[in-house]
Amino acid sequence: MGQEKRIKKSYKICVIGCGHVGLVTAACLSELGHKVFGVDSDKEKIKNLNRLKIPFYEPQLEELVKKNFKKGRLKFTASISGAVKDSEVIFIAVGTPSNPDGSPDLTAIEKVSCQIAYNLNSYKLIVEKSTVPVQTGIKVKETILRFRKNKAFFDVASNPEFLREGSAVYDFFYPSRIVIGVESKKAEKILKEIYAPLKTKIIVTDINTAEIIKHASNSFLATKISFINAISRICDLTGADVKKVSEAMGLDPRIGKDFLNAGVGWGGSCFPKDLEAFIYIAKKLGYDFNLLKEVKRINQEQRIYFVEKIKEHLWILKDKKISILGLSFKPNTDDLREAPSIEIINYLLEEKAKVVAYDPQAIGEAKKVFKGKKIKFAQNIYEAAKSSDCLCFLTEWDEFKNIDFKKIRKLMHLPLIADGRNMFERKDLEKLGFIYIGVGR
Secondary structure, eight states: OOTTOOOSSOOEEEEEOOSHHHHHHHHHHHHTTOEEEEEOSOHHHHHHHHTTOOSSOOTTHHHHHHHHHHTTSEEEESOHHHHHHHOSEEEEOOOOOBOTTSOBOOHHHHHHHHHHHHTOOSOEEEEEOSOOOTTHHHHHHHHHHHHOSSOOOEEEEEOOOOOOTTSHHHHHHSOSOEEEEOSSHHHHHHHHHHTTTSOSOEEEEOHHHHHHHHHHHHHHHHHHHHHHHHHHHHHHHHTOOHHHHHHHHHTSTTTOSTTOOOSSOOOTTTHHHHHHHHHHHHHHHTOOOHHHHHHHHHHHHHHHHHHHHHHHHHSOOTTOEEEEEOOSSSTTOOOOTTOHHHHHHHHHHHTTOEEEEEOSSOHHHHHHHTTTSSEEEOSSHHHHHTTOSEEEEOSOOGGGGGOOHHHHHHHOSSOEEEETTOOSOHHHHHHTTOEEEOSOO
C-alpha cells in the first residue's frame, strides 16, 4: 500500500492524540518515510502502544504500526514537551466531543495549544487534524501567541481528515482529495511536500474554508442517507422497492450511488457529532440550519420504525428471543459510538425482549456499553440464531453474506429475518421459508 510511495523530504512530525484519527495518521506518515512521534496523555495507552498493542480494530493498522515501530520511524510518548521540541510539524488530532447543546468541546484543543506554546523552541507548523468549528484556527493562533515563551515563529494550518473507519489506512494512501487551509506559502510548501507521494488533487484554501469543508462534507453525506431513508418510508407505504429506486437514482452522475442505501440509519463518531456541531455553528453565526435538524430527526426515527416493523410481526416482544447480528456502526471496525444497534437493543430491552448479540469484532466494546443490562453475547452466528424468534441484521459484515440459511432456518424458533441493511433478497429467503422484513422493500 504505502510501501511504493516515498517522500523526497523527510520531516520530523508529532501527532498529538492517538485515537482513531491520530494513530492512523501517525502510522501512515511514518510509512511514507517521515519520523513520527505519536503523543497521547493516556499513559496506559502509550504503554500498550510501545508494547505494540493497538487500542482498537482497524484493518492493516496493526501491521503498519509494528513495521514502522521496528524500523524506528514511529515512536510513542506521553511527553508532549519533548515531542513538540523535537518536531518540525505538529498535527493536533485530539478529541472534540459534543457538549449537551451540540457545540464541540474544544478543551483538549486549547490545552494542546497552550502546551505547544510553552515548548515552542523554533519554527513549527501546527496543523489542525481534529474536526473543529470554523474560526478555531484563529483561536489556536491567538492562544499560542499569548502563551509562547519566546518569539519563535510558527504557522497554523487546517488539514481536515476524510478517513472512514474500516478503511482508514486505504483512505490515507488513496485519498479522493487533500484539503489544506494555510496562511503562508511556507506552510503550503511543507504540507505539499509531506503529502507529495499521494498522487491526488490538493485543494489549497484559507483556514476558515478548510474548517467548513469537513463539516459541510459530513453533513451532506448524512443528508443523503436520511433522504433515501425518507424515501424508504414512502416505498413501504406503496409497495415499491427502495433498492431499485436508489439504484436508478445513483446512476445519475449528478447524484451518485454512494451513501444512498436505506437502512437503520447512520451512526459512528463523526456524522452525529459533526451534524450537531454544524447546526450549533450556524445558529451561533445567525443562521438556522433547519435542513440538518430534519436530517437528524429522520435518522433517529428510523431506529424506532425498524423496531415497530418487528413488533408488527411478533405482536408482543416480551420474552421473545431477538438475535442481533452486527453491533458496530459499520463493518470492519469495533466502534460502537452512536451505533444504531445501541438504540435498537435498548428499545428491545424496554419491551422485555430477550436479546442475544453477535459481532465479529465489537463484542468486547459492547460488553462495556451494555454492562449491567440483560443481554447475552454469542460466539458465532449460529449460536445467536438458536431458538430465536427474530434474526436482526444491523451491520453489513462480509461474514454475514455467507450464512447457511438452511441451517439457520432449522435453528430458529420462528423464521423471521429483519434485515436492517437490506443485505438480502426477499424472494431468496422466502423460498427457504423465512418471513422477511426489509427497509423500504
